[in-house]
Amino acid sequence: DYVPSTEDLGHLKARRTEPQLQLTQSESELARVQSLLDDILLQQETVKKYVDAHRALMSPMRRIPAETLAEILVCCLPDDQLPVRDLAEAPLLFTTVSREWRRTAIATPALWDSLH
CATH class of the missing domain: 1.20.5 (Single alpha-helices involved in coiled-coils or other helix-helix interfaces)
Known part of the structure; x- marks a missing residue:
C-alpha cells in the first residue's frame, strides 16, 4: 500500500x-x-x-400509357378470390403506389366491379 x-x-x-x-x-x-x-x-x-x-x-413505368397500365392492373387482380377492401391487397393497393397509379386505378371500373 x-x-x-x-x-x-x-x-x-x-x-x-x-x-x-x-x-x-x-x-x-x-x-x-x-x-x-x-x-x-x-x-x-x-x-x-x-x-x-x-x-x-x-422510370420506364412513367412512360406506360394509362390504358396499358389499366390493363396490367386488371390482370393483377387475384383469380382465386374476390377483391376485398384492404389497402394491402389489390385493387386498393394499386392506389398507394403513386399518383399516376391512383388516377389510373380509380378510373378503371373493371378493378372495382367485384369489390366487396
Whole structure:
C-alpha cells in the first residue's frame, strides 16, 4: 500500500500534464471531425434524395400509357378470390403506389366491379 509523498505527487502531476493535454486535444479534434462528418452525411442525404427523385422521373413505368397500365392492373387482380377492401391487397393497393397509379386505378371500373 504505497502512499506517495508530496514530492512524488508533484512528479506524478507533472507527468500527467502532457497526456491530459493530449487527451483534451484529441477530444476536441474528435468533436471537430464528428461535426464535419455530420455535415457530409447531411449533404449526402440531400444529394441522394435529389438523385432518387430524378431516377423516379426517368422510370420506364412513367412512360406506360394509362390504358396499358389499366390493363396490367386488371390482370393483377387475384383469380382465386374476390377483391376485398384492404389497402394491402389489390385493387386498393394499386392506389398507394403513386399518383399516376391512383388516377389510373380509380378510373378503371373493371378493378372495382367485384369489390366487396
